[in-house]
Amino acid sequence: MSKYWSNLVRRLQPYTPGEQPRRSDITKLNTNENPFAPSPSVMAAIQAQLTDDLRLYPPPEADQLKNTIADYFSLRPEQVFLGNGSDEVLAHVFNGLLRKDLPLLFPDITYSFYPVFCQLYDIQFEKIPLTSDLCIDVKDYHRGNGAIIFPNPNAPTGDLLALDAIKALLQSNVDSVVVIDEAYIDFGGVSAVSLINDYPNLLVVQTMSKSRSLAGMRIGYALGSSELIEGLDRVKNSFNSYPLGHLQIAAGIAAFEDKAYFQQTCNQVIQSRTSLTGSLEEIGFEVLPSKGNFVFVRHQHYEAAIVAKKLRDKGIFVRHFDQERIREFLRISVGTEDQHQQLLDTLKNLINQHLMK
Amino acid sequence: MSKYWSNLVRRLQPYTPGEQPRRSDITKLNTNENPFAPSPSVMAAIQAQLTDDLRLYPPPEADQLKNTIADYFSLRPEQVFLGNGSDEVLAHVFNGLLRKDLPLLFPDITYSFYPVFCQLYDIQFEKIPLTSDLCIDVKDYHRGNGAIIFPNPNAPTGDLLALDAIKALLQSNVDSVVVIDEAYIDFGGVSAVSLINDYPNLLVVQTMSKSRSLAGMRIGYALGSSELIEGLDRVKNSFNSYPLGHLQIAAGIAAFEDKAYFQQTCNQVIQSRTSLTGSLEEIGFEVLPSKGNFVFVRHQHYEAAIVAKKLRDKGIFVRHFDQERIREFLRISVGTEDQHQQLLDTLKNLINQHLMK
Numbered sequence: 001m002s003k004y005w006s007n008l009v010r011r012l013q014p015y016t017p018g019e020q021p022r023r024s025d026i027t028k029l030n031t032n033e034n035p036f037a038p039s040p041s042v043m044a045a046i047q048a049q050l051t052d053d054l055r056l057y058p059p060p061e062a063d064q065l066k067n068t069i070a071d072y073f074s075l076r077p078e079q080v081f082l083g084n085g086s087d088e089v090l091a092h093v094f095n096g097l098l099r100k101d102l103p104l105l106f107p108d109i110t111y112s113f114y115p116v117f118c119q120l121y122d123i124q125f126e127k128i129p130l131t132s133d134l135c136i137d138v139k140d141y142h143r144g145n146g147a148i149i150f151p152n153p154n155a156p157t158g159d160l161l162a163l164d165a166i167k168a169l170l171q172s173n174v175d176s177v178v179v180i181d182e183a184y185i186d187f188g189g190v191s192a193v194s195l196i197n198d199y200p201n202l203l204v205v206q207t208m209s210k211s212r213s214l215a216g217m218r219i220g221y222a223l224g225s226s227e228l229i230e231g232l233d234r235v236k237n238s239f240n241s242y243p244l245g246h247l248q249i250a251a252g253i254a255a256f257e258d259k260a261y262f263q264q265t266c267n268q269v270i271q272s273r274t275s276l277t278g279s280l281e282e283i284g285f286e287v288l289p290s291k292g293n294f295v296f297v298r299h300q301h302y303e304a305a306i307v308a309k310k311l312r313d314k315g316i317f318v319r320h321f322d323q324e325r326i327r328e329f330l331r332i333s334v335g336t337e338d339q340h341q342q343l344l345d346t347l348k349n350l351i352n353q354h355l356m357k
Numbered sequence: 358m359s360k361y362w363s364n365l366v367r368r369l370q371p372y373t374p375g376e377q378p379r380r381s382d383i384t385k386l387n388t389n390e391n392p393f394a395p396s397p398s399v400m401a402a403i404q405a406q407l408t409d410d411l412r413l414y415p416p417p418e419a420d421q422l423k424n425t426i427a428d429y430f431s432l433r434p435e436q437v438f439l440g441n442g443s444d445e446v447l448a449h450v451f452n453g454l455l456r457k458d459l460p461l462l463f464p465d466i467t468y469s470f471y472p473v474f475c476q477l478y479d480i481q482f483e484k485i486p487l488t489s490d491l492c493i494d495v496k497d498y499h500r501g502n503g504a505i506i507f508p509n510p511n512a513p514t515g516d517l518l519a520l521d522a523i524k525a526l527l528q529s530n531v532d533s534v535v536v537i538d539e540a541y542i543d544f545g546g547v548s549a550v551s552l553i554n555d556y557p558n559l560l561v562v563q564t565m566s567k568s569r570s571l572a573g574m575r576i577g578y579a580l581g582s583s584e585l586i587e588g589l590d591r592v593k594n595s596f597n598s599y600p601l602g603h604l605q606i607a608a609g610i611a612a613f614e615d616k617a618y619f620q621q622t623c624n625q626v627i628q629s630r631t632s633l634t635g636s637l638e639e640i641g642f643e644v645l646p647s648k649g650n651f652v653f654v655r656h657q658h659y660e661a662a663i664v665a666k667k668l669r670d671k672g673i674f675v676r677h678f679d680q681e682r683i684r685e686f687l688r689i690s691v692g693t694e695d696q697h698q699q700l701l702d703t704l705k706n707l708i709n710q711h712l713m714k
Contacts, residue, residue, distance in 0.1 A: 002587070004557070005588040006453055006588075009453045009591050012591045012592065014590075014593075015594055015595060016594075017414070017599070020414050020415070022416060031414055034412050038409070038411050042411075050404065052394035054573040054608075055390055055392075055394055056385070057566070058572075058573050059379060060374050084597065085599060088597045095363065096362065096363055096366045099363035099364075099365060100363060201361060209414070213411070213412040214411060215411075215413055215414040216410060216603040217604070218415075218441075218602040227359040228359070228361055231361065236371075237371030238370075238371045238372060238473050238476065238477045239445070239477060240445045241372060241374040242442060243445075244575075245573050246573040247573075247604055248602070
């Protein structure tokens, strides 16, 4: 602790992201990156933007990307908010829309950045326990609140909430902002975007890091009523006028325009998830039903922390959360067929050689 | 005002950046961009990074760029903080280091984002008037304060404070963080970086948007004692784990490695500033001594707001701040020789044809 820090810094407990080792010899199934490369047209678009104009500030509102995203979702540009990755978008959402007198509600098992944002912005919150099978029951959110947020599908469980349940939640919370964090929605879920024009209190947050294979470019966005977006713009314009550079804007536009590639790679991830699920079940794992690009699994015999460590020793990274209720689970990202084979072969070896202890 | 906004959003008055028109037919001298393109090696480095790895998250600490910058300034990597442009860096600085019980001090005429950050983070501040010739006198800062920040050279005046004055300020404020915002330091100023190892309360903020011609890439950084940097890292890691993408990291490294290009383009900007100053003086402008890549000028006969408007009508953008004490001034970025010629020809025509009213 330094005397130069503000009181805020003294009490912060920062978020810990999954490891990002830069070695090429590892099998990286720990941070839910897409196994497929970005669309070739994204590469071409960045290439075309590599000009002397990089000396110039980007358009502060990134209008062209906003227009592209608005068109894609049949919304108006003033219903789109952009940020430097969906974590930045979420940060502004917490500060601008979720900081209320009554507590914010979110699940007890969820994206672990939420309580960190609450610390950063001094937001009271209540964690609502998932059901015994680790699902969200919207009836549990029928209580006094300043706002509500959860991922759909939820992380790290992969559980998808149906649109009817979200509609019910919106109807019973007309005075609260309800944020659906759809980082993983494109892998088999149904987006709440279609409800935006009916519910001015609904904000949908998405990212280009997962289904659009652009984690390395940092592009996130939020979709909602123009009044919610205006609130976010006021926060953004009090923080950083230009969160997205020229290359990010170009990449984002191209990614949305290549619908065929997007559809094809999402479908392949979904198929791979199904086959990975089956293979893991065959060797004694319970696999929760997942609509994300990951599976959340536990083995009937082996401790998750030990499995994670043994895999890591073999160069395979998966994610273990040392946290109540999910300590027995591992989150494994859907990878390539090769990566799955390595994972499964290694697991089988460890099991056969009785090395899981 | 929406009921869904937090109280904070209701009271925010966001920053207004200079206009960023995307037309190619204008002479853009309003936002202090570098007239020279980024170094060719920056382009090559971005190119080389255009790989399938864009699907992967970037290293959250951008270690390689941190190491490069540390080496460049003969500091340790733990003395370097990185952000998505220096506005993001400044935002975290305000939140993490300048939010104290006693008021923050900054000049009355300065970067107009400072009071916006204060609003965003609920920081009390006192504006210290510049001297009658629009300079900072550090003696005016010898009063109770939580922290001090100012740009050096100051913006929009271009006035440079000497290192001795900064040293005196640091010595008389050992319990306060002193932030020197050096966005424009490379155009003829002497950086305070050399004082960092002697003053744990000194933080120097710089940007790659000006002297490194990379406004469109969004890279800023702060340099200081490891305890200040640790405080900033705690804020950053509670906000966004990955503020810089792969291409930003590659561009930043290459820009620092090409010292010759950097030196050459900075020297050319300095020379152009001198010739622009002379030419403007010849047609009746008073030009404040500037160490930035801009000049701050007023005409003996014509109102600044009218000159700005008339220039704009002719496709030439300069910046006018409708603000007490500087309402009579225009800030004109140093551009190319061609741009200067256009500016001067247009001004001469307007003057000769008595059109400045």
